[in-house]
Amino acid sequence: DDGDDENANNEHADDDHNAATLFSFNSNAIELVGLVNNCPSIFFFLCHRFVFKFNIIANARVFVEKKLFTTGKNQKKKKLKLLQLFAKCILFTDVVIGKIVMSIFEFDGTIGNVHHIYKLFKEVKEFFLKKKARGKKGFCFEGRKNEMTTHGSCKKRSLCELDSCSAQNEPATKKAKVQTCSGETKEEPKATDHHGHANGTKGTNGTNGTESWAIDPNKKESEFRNYATGKRQETVQNFYKEQHTKMTYEVALKKREEHLKFNKCVMTVWDMIHYLDQVVDDSDPDTNLTQIEHAIQTGEAARKVYPGSEYDWFHVTALIHDLGKILAVKDDSKNLKKEPQWCVVGDTFPVGCQFSETNIFYDDFADNPDNRDKRYNTFYGVYSPKCGLNEVVMSWGHDEYMYHVAKTQSTLPEQALYILRFHSFYPWHNKHGYMHLCNDKDLENLKWVKAFQKCDLYSKSQVCPKLEDIVSYYKPLLEKYFPKPVRW
Ligand SMILES: O[C@H]1[C@H](O)[C@@H](O)[C@H](O)[C@@H](O)[C@H]1O
Ligand SMILES: [Fe+2]
Structure with missing residues (x-):
């Protein structure tokens, strides 16, 4: 009718x-x-x-x-x-x-x-x-x-x-x-809003009174992810120019193979987190803090938005979501070789098919060799309709790495794995691109990726607690979800 x-x-x-x-x-x-x-x-x-x-x-x-x-x-x-x-x-x-x-x-x-x-x-x-x-x-x-x-x-x-x-x-x-x-x-x-306004009062949501700093109340959502005139504009712009020019299907496959051997070192997640204090993300227009600070801020924001203990996996995921950025660290004693940042951070995107305009700095793909390669520059490229994101090779970076670490060595649930793997896939979870490659499972998990994105992005502020302040909450949880020291 x-x-x-x-x-x-x-x-x-x-x-x-x-x-x-x-x-x-x-x-x-x-x-x-x-x-x-x-x-x-x-x-x-x-x-x-x-x-x-x-x-x-x-x-x-x-x-x-x-x-x-x-x-x-x-x-x-x-x-x-x-x-x-x-x-x-x-x-x-x-x-x-x-x-x-x-x-x-x-x-x-x-x-x-x-x-x-x-x-x-x-x-x-x-x-x-x-x-x-x-x-x-x-x-x-x-x-x-x-x-x-x-x-x-x-x-x-x-x-x-x-x-x-x-x-x-x-x-x-x-x-x-x-x-x-x-x-x-x-x-x-039912989450609280991302400002943690659900219960309004300080110190009553299990965060030991540290919640007031987690999200800068003075920064509007629209002020984040400013890729046109941000304070870190030059750094960010140069970063994407390089990444979008160099990240090809073949590079992604090669890096996958290299880093998914997990033969660098063995260490607990908690110990490895400390290495993040050596990384400042060149692709990020919203923070110039180290990644350890970003990890804590995100974890605490996640606790605030989903405070229940049934969401402890979400808190852990938030804390470790960027842990893959240790790929950008140099420490020979741990076999950490310091990849260039364009191979570690930034928004991610599928390789092996046409680059979508939903990517930031889309124009920078013009010089990417895959852009001229007939195997990779069509709408579906090497993929088939709705093949599912699991079949898709993403630009190589910290997300894919940490996803595999968690998939093989943790008991984190599927939603957590999706968050780890796709939280930087902004053209998808934020701009609705690449839907033609998604299957039902991807769409089901999208809501958690989106929920997480708020904690990740809007928690970026100048105020941050120290690791000592949060150790008692997170360390036992990390041990719960990563029962053994991790092979990195
Ligand atoms: O998930 C985030 C996001 O994609 C940011 O835009 C990027 O700058 C970061 O490197 C990444 O960790
Ligand atoms: Fe990230």
Whole structure:
């Protein structure tokens, strides 16, 4: 049914209105879980403020237009509807809808049934209405209908305003019930916001009163990842010029082979962490602190956002996520040979297929030999559609290295392994690129990578506790998940 009869049309009009109203505020941490018709993938979104809004919308539009003009006539009505919906999403500047629409296309290459999109919107709306019914303050939904402009007025509110009041009434570890489109209810972890505002008071979330420094309250999210005019601009720019020129499919394979022998040295994770005090990441526009400080900040942010002991794996993962950067350290006694930074840090990307424009400093790939190599410069390159990221060779760096260390020598869960392996894959988890290579498992785990990304990025501030302050919490956990000293 494409809205041919009157009733359906009215219903759609209503739905249109609801969808538009619902998204007239830019909600930050809504998790949408949905099944789309014809689409076997369950898709997840951890939506948050100001996520590369323009880029995503621009990409999505191109995609929609392409589909609209290249698929069969019988689909026309459906597509028109979808396009209208999409127009709305642009109109109401809502990246959330943009992402949904885009995903419906990208996740299975066909156009999902428009009714299911509406259904998804409805569910989210219900979720929020229920939340409101439970007496949460700061919720901003009703009464905004007439205020929709290109920038919904509520959009300016931060997550803290929207959620902190409610969070004060409830423990941060509370489970939220999320309805899936298929009707079943499943338990999802409810995080506090990334400022750790869930319980608001100092020293009550198990972080021994150290939480106030973890995230710089004065730095806005939009001020991070500034690759155009940041303070470290020159260093970062030079870094990516070199990396994007030199990192090829063959280099990645060679480095994989070299470092995955684990024949450097044997040492506990805790001891190895100390080596991070020798690394300052040239690719990072947001911090000039050493990586040991970044590790502590990220770990503590993770504890704050997911404080429950059931998330201890998440805390450990956060602490060690960049431990692979020891590849950039020189210590002959430990066989650490100091790789150049372009082979260790920075955002990661698949090699062996076309470089995506969702990469930062995309233009710098122009001089990469793979860019001219027919084997590697097509959309799929050496890969097949939805082959799964496990099949994909990523640019070599600390993520891939640490993933293999943890996969072979720890008991960390799958989500943790995904975080370790793909946390620097910003073009994917942040800009929605490379979806054509993903399978369902990748999409399931994406939500954890995204949850982690907030702790990783927004915890970068100038204030940091010392290792001694956190040893009592992390050391036993490291021993729990890495039962033996590690072969590096
Ligand atoms: O995960 C991060 C991220 O990708 C940053 O952009 C990069 O500069 C860092 O090296 C990496 O550890
Ligand atoms: Fe990293």
